[in-house]
Amino acid sequence: MTWIQEIRQIVGDKHVQTKQSSLHSYAYDATPNFNAKPEAVVAPASEQEIKKIVTVCDNHQVPIVPRGSGTNLAAGTTPTQGGVVLLFHRMNQILELDENNLTITVQPGVITGDICQTVEAKGLFYPPDPSSMKISTIGGNINENSGGLRGLKYGVTKDYVLGVNAVLANGDVIRAGGKNVKDVAGYDLTSLFVGSEGTLGIITEATLKLVPLPESKQTLLASFDSIERAAETVSQVIANKLTPATLEFIDRATIQAVEDYSHVGLPTDAEAVLLIEQDGPPSICEHDIQLIQGIAVEHGAITTQIAETEERAAQLREARRSALSALAKRSPTTILEDATVPRSEIATMVKAIEAIALEYEVNIATFGHAGDGNLHPTCMTDLRDKSEWERVEAAFAAIFQKAIDLGGTITGEHGVGEMKSPYLAWKVGDEGINLMKQIKDAFDPQHIMNPGKLFHRSGGEVDE
C-alpha cells in the first residue's frame, strides 16, 4: 500500500486530494517566487488522525507541511520538497472559554478574528491582531509568533500562549503548559513551539491568555511633510513614557495605495502618516491622546485628527490593514520585508531604507508598526526583470545588515521560513544555528516536519 493509500484509510477519501487542480491550489502562500506543488492535500479531523498520519509520513519519510490559511510572508507553507500539505479547517472549534481563569482553548484552525469577536462579546480581550486576523488561523499565528497593530502595548502572540498540544514526528503527543499563569516545571516547551514554523511538531490545541477588554479607545491620525518628523514624533511619544496601544507608520507611496482602495480620506499629499490609538479608562485615554497630539504638533505635524466615532476609527484601522495588498496593485511582484530595530532607532532605519533604495535603484515603500520598531519596507518590482531582481535582493541584504548593525533583527513577526533562511545566521550566529539544529534533530530526527524552512541549504542545512 502506498503512503497516500494509508492516509486515505485514516481520514477517508474525501479528505485527501491529489488532483492536479488541488495540488496547484496549495502550491503558494503570500510569498512570491516559491511556488511548489505537494503530492497530496490532507484535511484531518482530530489529533488522533494527525498522530496516525504523522506515523505514516515518518515511516515513508514523506514531508509534512502544516498549513493554516497560507497567508505567511516567508514561504513557510510552500511545499518545496513535496509531500503532504496538512489542513486544519476541520479542526476549527473553540473548545472552551474559561471566564474564571481568563483563558480560551481552541483548535488550530480557528480564525484569529473569530477568537477576538467571541471573547469581546464577553468583555474579554485577545490582543494579538495581525493585519491578516480575519483570514489567518491561530495555528499559523502561534507558529509564526505573529505580531499586530496592538503589539506596542500588549506584546505579540507568544505573550498569550499558555499551553499547546502538539504531535511530534515520532507520533508522541506533547501537552505543554496549561491554564496556569505560573508554571516552571521543566523547560518551557510551550515557548519553544511558539514561532517554530511547523518544524518541530503539529499543534493540535492551544490555550490562550485573555485580559479584560479596555473600556474605551481613542484614535488619532497625524500627517507630516517629512518622514523624519514622523519618526521623531514616534521617538518622543515613547521617550515621554506614553505607551499607546498602536503606533503605526505609513509613508507617502503606501498612503496613496491605501487611499486608492479604501477611500477613507487619508491625506495623500503628506510624506508620512501616523495612526495612533490608545485604550483604557476614558479619562486616561483622552489624556494620553491629547498629549500625543501635542507632541505631534510640536514636531511639525501638518494635520492631526482625532476620530470622532468608533466607526471612523475602525475605517482607519481597516485601511492600515490593507496596506500590503494595496501596494501589490502597483507592480507585478511585491516583496515585503520585516526588518526590526530597537524603537529608538526608527528614524535612523527609515532614513537608511530610503538611502538603500536610492543606491540600488529600486522602488521601496515603507509602513509598519513604528511603535515597536517593526518596519515593513516593501519593494515593488517585477520578478521577470532579472537585473532588477538582483538589485532587489542586494537591497534587502543591505537592509537586513543595517537592521542588525542597529541592534535589530531580520524579522520581527513574519518568521524566517524559506525566504529568509539565508540570513538567519546573520542574526543568531553559527553557534545559534548549531543549537537550533540540535533542537530540530531531537524533535524530528528524520526531518519530515516542514523541511527546507528556517535552515538554509548552505548555511547550516539540516536536510539531506
Add this chain to the structure above:
Amino acid sequence: MSESITQAFQERISEDELLNCMKCGFCLPACPTYVETQDEVHSPRGRISLMMAVRDGEIDDVHEVEESLNVCLGCRACEPACPAGVNYGEMLEEARAIFYEHKDKAIREKALRKTTLNTLFTDQDKIGKATSLLRFYQRSGLQKTARKLKVMNFFPEHMQQMERVLPEVPKRTKQHRESTFPSETTQTKATVAMFKGCLMDTLFYDTNQSTIALLNRAGCDVVVPDTQGCCGALHGHSGEKSGAVELAKQNIEAFETADVDYIITNAGGCGAFLHDYDHLLKNDPDWAERAKAFTDKIVDFSSVLMELDFPNEVPLIIDPQIITYQDSCHLRNVLCVAEAPRQLIQAIQGGGYVEMPHADQCCGSAGIYNLTQPEMSMQILDHKMKNVDTTSATTIVTTNPGCLLQMKLGIERTEQTDTMRAVHLADLLLEALSTDDLNSG
C-alpha cells in the same frame, strides 16, 4: 486541445493581471464557494493560480480548471474585498469564453445552455412566446394536473420546488407596448430610459410596471425604447461572448436615439452587465466610444429614487412587518449600490428593517448557476435561509429577478410559504405608496 487552450490563455488573459494577485487571501472570507468548501480550489486566489497554471501549460487536464471555474458563482464579491484591485470578473469571463469555444459539442450542459440561451434570450419575442407557454401551462390547469400526477417528481428536488415558485406570467395582451410614461410631478425632474430586461419584461412584467410608476411619481419621464433586447449577461457569464457582443450592440443602438439623463435598470445582474459593455467592446474601434457613452448612463432605479429624494417627497406606509434585504451581488459588487435599497426600505413607515448577517453574500442563484451547480447552490441557499431566520423577517426584499426566484425557492424549501414572502424592492415600494399617495394624488 489543452495546448490550444493554453495558447488562448496566453493571448487573452494578461499575465500582469494574474500577477496582480499577491495571494494575500483577503478575498477568502468574501467568497461564498470558499466559505462553503474551505477549499482553495474554490477560492478566488486558487482560481487565479489555476488560470496561471493553464497559461503556463503546467496542468495536463485543463478540465479540472474548468470545473473550478464552473463552481465559481461569478458573484464578484472577491473584487471589492481585494486591496490589490484584481479584476477577477474580467478574467473569469475571458477564461469561460475560451473553454466554451473549445467545447465538445455533445456536452450536455452546452445543450442546456443552447436552448435556454440562444433560442430564448436573444429574442424578446421568443421569450415572450416561451413565457406564454408557461402561462398556458399555469392557466390551463396543466400545472395542477402535473402536480397531482407528481410528474415533477422525476426532476431533482430543487427543480420541483423551482417550478412551484415561478411567478404567474401575465397575459400577453396585458403586456402593453407603450413607450413613454410621463412624470406625475408638476415639473419633470429627469428624463430616463428604462431597460426592461428579458426576465423582467416577461415573468416579472408587473415589477417593471411598478418601477415605471415609482419613477413617474418621483418626477421622471420614462421612455421605453422598443428595439432593446436581453442584456447578454447569461451569455457572457457562461462563455458565449460573441452572443453577448451582438446583444450589446443592439442595445447601445436602441438607447442611443433616446436623449435621456439616465438608463435605468431594476435588475442588478442586467445593470452590472450593461455597465461592463465598455469593457466588452473595448477592442472594437467602431463601438468603444459608443459603449462608453452608454455605460456612463446606467444606474439602478434605487439610486435615482434616492437622488430625487423620493422618501421625503412621498409618504411610504406599510402594514407592520419585519423586512430584511438580500443584496444582489452584481448590484453591490459591480455597480457599488448597497445603501440606496436599504435607505428606501428604512424610509417606509410601519415596516421594521432588520439587516441579516452576511446579506452581502450571494444567495446561490447566480444566473443559471442553480441549474448548472445545483448542489452548491442549494447548500449556499440553505445557509442563507438560516441567516434570514435570525432576523425574524416575514418579508425578504431583493433587487434582481434571479435572487427573487432563489429567495422564493428558499422559502419553499424551508416550508415557510404561509408566513414569509420574497418581493422585489419596486413592488414593495409601490405597495407602501398605494394607500395614502393615491388619495393625495
